[in-house]
Amino acid sequence: MNTKTILIVDDEQTTRQGLKKTLEIWSNGRYEILSAADGPEADELFNKTKIHLLITDIYMPEMDGLKLLKNLKDKGHKPVVMIVSGYPDFEYAQEAIRLGVVNYLLKPLSKQKLIEAVEQAMEMEANIERTDYIEKVADQKILRIDGRNDLSKTPIKEALAYVNNNLNKQISLKEVADFVHLNSSYLSVLFKEQTSLTFSEYITRKKLQLAKNLLLTTELPIEEIAHETGYQTAKYFIKLFKEFEGITPSKYRKSSMNESPF
Incomplete structure (x- = not known):
């Protein structure tokens, strides 16, 4: 059984490391937790490995979160996506929903809220994969x-x-x-x-x-x-x-x- 991978993308090092540590403790080896400091670095990781859940910030230099999602979509990558942002921007939220984001969380967020959201997202990811699998195999x-x-x-x-x-x-x-x-x-x-x-x-x-x-x-x-x-x-x-x-x-x-x- 392949270990599923969660990728955290945030240009704030403290936030990125904090999210990664929280999820590593919660995961206890069930998932591989990766992190990237910006969109281009995340893009590179997607080229190397299959990412099942993407947790990304919106406002980042060089390539913001929404541009990253558009690039990934154009390349055929279909991870489940959560956004963690410090800005309650309605237009960004609308665009995120259009791009298929499953949750839009505002910073600062508690460990419990993060874990609950990630558990829901991974359950959704498993259901999507199961459906894709059945469609691929079933006659x-x-x-x-x-x-x-x-x-x-x-x-x-x-x-x-x-x-x-x-x-x-x-x-x-x-x-x-x-x-x-x-x-x-x-x-x-x-x-x-x-x-x-x-x-x-x-x-x-x-x-x-x-x-x-x-x-x-x-x-x-x-x-x-x-x-x-x-x-x-x-x-x-x-x-x-x-x-x-x-x-x-x-x-x-x-x-x-x-x-x-x-």
């Missing part, structure tokens, strides 16, 4: 089928459960038909009629959903993931994955690195 067609209640106590519901419990194996239509006591041809027609997917497409989509989960949450080699999803050869698994996802499993894993909330 919308599978979600629609899994969410249906009208299939309960039907042969198709039993067939789906059998498939879902045996994704690490090669599964045939006849095998499932025998399990639900139906003729293979009839099961095939009924399956397509009730799920809008062919039997083979459902199995493939479920296996690839499992594969994506393993790619994002484990360091298993591609060959082992192919085996875990019931494919005899990695070559066939990679070919199938690319057909459905548009990229190879390795590229999928690389492009999604550090985005899983687990």
Whole structure:
């Protein structure tokens, strides 16, 4: 599990060090706490590491807090952002909200208020990552089928459960038909009629959903993931994955690195 990172940006050294010390004591090693004296230094840190929560001052020389946020947004960085400022500037607050800032705290602030705000921000960050993760892994067609209640106590519901419990194996239509006591041809027609997917497409989509989960949450080699999803050869698994996802499993894993909330 990767340690998440909090970055404090403030040109006042005493304030910066005080915030850092407070959060290090509170964090007790759960998070990495970094600090920067200005916008350009913060910008450099973003280029080197993934920042999950940014706590920044507004008024700073060379690059103020809002300009920093705009630069980060233009570069595709999406940290959760809190502002800690000594000035209750309404226009700045409005602009901060437009840029997605989740909290605007005024100095001086108590340790308790800071910690409460940071805890809320990290909870929000975790929810955002979890949502992004689900969207990245989930197959919308599978979600629609899994969410249906009208299939309960039907042969198709039993067939789906059998498939879902045996994704690490090669599964045939006849095998499932025998399990639900139906003729293979009839099961095939009924399956397509009730799920809008062919039997083979459902199995493939479920296996690839499992594969994506393993790619994002484990360091298993591609060959082992192919085996875990019931494919005899990695070559066939990679070919199938690319057909459905548009990229190879390795590229999928690389492009999604550090985005899983687990």
